Amino acid sequence: MTTRRPIIAGNWKMYKTSGEAKSYALAFLERVGGVTEADIVLCAPFTALNVLKEELEESVVHLGAQNMSWAVEGAYTGEVSAAMLQDVACTYVILGHSERRELMHETDEMIAKKVKRALEAGLRPILCVGENLKQREAGEAQVIVQNQLKKDLAGLTEDALKKVVIAYEPIWAIGTGKTASSQDAGEMCTAIRFALAAAGPEAADVIPILYGGSVKAENIADLMARPDIDGALVGGASLDPVGFAALIENALKH
């Protein structure tokens, strides 16, 4: 079995101006600048990426966006392309976040096109999957997640699959303070790895699977202790540089 390198990614969502991002970067780097045991990623709003590129250049912190277009370029008002993200030093991009699926009506077909485009361009997609409360209570969580994976990763070669990062984010745990128990989260991440093995057994072994949903400095160690959880996608608790640095420290303790 491969030892997978942990990834701790912050998703700032629609928070922080470029000025706020700059102060964050300074305080954050002071605390995490020496971390070598994990990949640290900040997924910032488009408008903050350029200043983060300048502040974090040659540091251990990687940059990511929260969405992108499936098109290379063209008449797509309001969209941002993979090349534009690379221009501001992004190496990761969150795709298929439940907030985009629910609020912006993104479908699995749209997400699959974005995943494919990100990989063609050399960006690492962080593909988010997860069930809502009704689906969990109906015992459908695993089927829902398996279907999302099947549709969103359709048609990828095994080599391409190896570049994908999966984030399991149960919708009922996002921003609610209700984290999935480490056991439930761990079981789902194992089920995800099992489902990925059907598409590519070698890829399934190397793909990092992150958990997201009310991850905090207090619960990260338990989550990371599960064999199939390789890291976290952190919303609210990534907004404060001191708190996020403490969370990262706890994640790497075990």
Ligand code: 13P
């Ligand atoms: P919270 O950590 O605020 O629950 O958000 C999780 C999330 O959606 C990360 O993408």
